[in-house]
Amino acid sequence: MPFAIGPEYIAVALLGVVIGIIFGAIPGMTATMAVAVFLPLTYAYSMEMALYLLLGLYVGGISGGLVPAILISIPGTPSSVCTTFDGHPMALKGESERALKIGITSSFIGGMISLVVLAFFTPVLAAWAIKFSAVEKFLIILFALTVIAALSRGQMLRGIWIGMLGVLMAMMNQFSVNNEYRMVPDFLKSEMQSGFQLFPVLIGLFAVSEMFQQCETGMHASYTKEDAMKVENKQKFNFFRDFKGQWINVVRSALLGTFMGILPGVGGSAASLIAYSQAKSWSKHPELLGTGVPEGLIASETSNNGLTGGALVPLLSLGIPGDSTTAVLIGAFMLQGIQVGPLFITNNPDVWNTVLVALLVCNILMFLVMFFPVKLLAKIILIPQERLYPVVLMMCTVGAYATLNGRMFDVWCLLFFGIVGLLIKKFHFPVSCFLIGFILGGDLEDYFIQVLTAYDGSLTGLFVRPMSWVIWALIVISVVYAFLDNRKAKRQEKEAAAKQ
């Protein structure tokens, strides 16, 4: 079983992992950007060396997103949106170091589980993945959307309404089937051909709106030292205690992430959303998710790193990337004259083995690089906000500007969605539901149109395939559960009010 390994490869992988983590940790910079930026550097490398660098960037980029998500409630990548739900509340409780360590360990475990799946089941899974047609993909996206209902516990109607507004805003673009613009004013047509870009929306809603809110508080309220965050490390990280009773959650989330990665065009955001909503559905204390418990954090981080191995399955066995980052990796293979596709593993066993070993090395390096300096990272939360936020705002602006390789429109979108986010919060709507609607809206429409096209405009196509019945059942269970949970939350609220 020949493969490439040696100090020089590990050094390159380490470089990739560190840079990837930095890209992932900066809001608006992603693993995809990191891989795209460093792709030209690999011209001078051998295929094996290039793989170590690019996979390092990929693993680091996906993992780095948890740092700002936990510490400042700004998801570094779209797939770490769910990490903010429990990670940041933990940090607010003075458990930032513990939250980071749980997130990093979960990421490592997720990456390793997906690597095992990649190593042993690639050909089988690739054959299985292509049986998922547009119908199943549409239903999976719909299933992911049901997380909106689960997240807006106690205010379900508001959550669904704002989520649908997000879906609607995702459709403000040029409809590719007939080239007609939808809901786009004339003067914005050239900028809005592909609609609002995800990153300015994401960062605007989470980061800029938060800064606006802080500005308001700072200007109108007294701000004393007592208000400042104190990291006391009330509860230290203990692997056995923190992961006790979580193994089903870990394995389920990692496999969900891997599975979503295997399905081309579904994406990491859907993976972490479904994993989070499943963690909530199966939890003994679903009401605690979102208040700062490890369960939600583990689900989110295990699933988004589970995606890494999964997304390589269709790339290497079908020549079809599982996510946007692996789409860039295709370029690296092509530059080296290697055709990824159904005969890749048979024709290139050395490269295939190197992919597996490189992924293993990169996951281990990611764990080491992130886990041990965590004490330093956790100190970010101690920086006074008036000093931290200008730096964050600068990084957000750079990230937004870099979204489409330097476009001022995206910076204006960042500010616009900052205001939108602020208004959403002011009217007490859940901002995460709007974002989830926006993230999934484009794919939802794409697959819906594909279903309609395939079945000559008839909706019966959504019900005729046996595999789709299973997903329909999951959707119904998820919605019914969310409905009952919402009723329970309202009842609890009423009881609490009556007691007072």
Added chain:
Amino acid sequence: MKFKKLIALLLSASMAVGLLAGCGNTSSGNSETPSGEQSGEVNNASGESSLKGKRVRVVIGSTSTGGDSYMIADMVTRYLGEEMGFNGKVDAVGNAQALDAISKADGDGTTIMMFHDMAFLSVLFGAVGEEYALENLTVGPRIGVNPGGCFAANASVPYNSLAEAAQWLADNPSETLHVNIESGSASHLCFVVWYMWAKETYGDDVASRIKAIVGGTTDEKKQRLWDGNADIIYADYSSCVEFTKEGVDAQLAMKIFDTCGQVADESIISMVEDGITFNGEPFDFNKDFFMLFPKDMDEGILNEITAAMQKVCENPDFQAEMANLMYAAVTAEEADLQASRDYINAKRETSNAIVAVAPGLDELT
């Protein structure tokens, strides 16, 4: 305390404003030539390349970094950068963004658009506005050819070419063929030529059973083919050839036919060989890649770029690298500025004649 907060707020605001102002600077290089100033000579006074030591942004009309647009632009940028001494970077921004960027760029050569026929086809098909018509830009030298645009179907289908597919529809009146194309692109043009040929040869009934599925990347088109949601897809030869080999799973196995240009693989029939015609003339449509510049492009710098491109075209390493990815380099004569402009304009006129009589997407879908 309030004073400190005010200071922090002011600093944040000034940093944001500084960034916004910096981001708004559209010039991508440290150009010393004022915008619009024409040098009028092939070389500058020192005889060196005007772009030496500068950063050059190359925008392409695709968002993919694995497709032919990126690969060709990247190769040309590297060789051209070596020849002229600039530091180039390819930005895969997509057609509308690339056209927008090049139309607003300074005419100092620090921003170049490299793309193929879709740059003018997207205007003809109405996918982007008339403001991006070739008249409002400067056409530069040709840089390469990808002759491999082709149609692909599952290996098990009973037809082996577009002509046979139309005949199969005529023989099977209950059947319909769904063909996946991309709107405003070479695939759109090649499809409508076949559609009109089928209509002319077999009549309205057969043509009405040829349906276009519009949109999607090559990967999405392949998935539609494997799903059974598309019967035929338009894709690049190099992206499908792997699936035509022995040992590929039956659901994935493909057959390729009707390349729009002429590929080196003689086992694959071209549209010309298949007898597909437009106005009685054989239809041959290579994907031609060329450079675009802003309307007020400095002629002197443009001539320098063209001369350098002609040298690159003669470089055996460049030719070999292009051939390795199944693309063809153009000759130095073909890359000449006037020859390139004549060629691209003639090609646009031919395309315009097709678009003028082609049915709209509402009829085709």
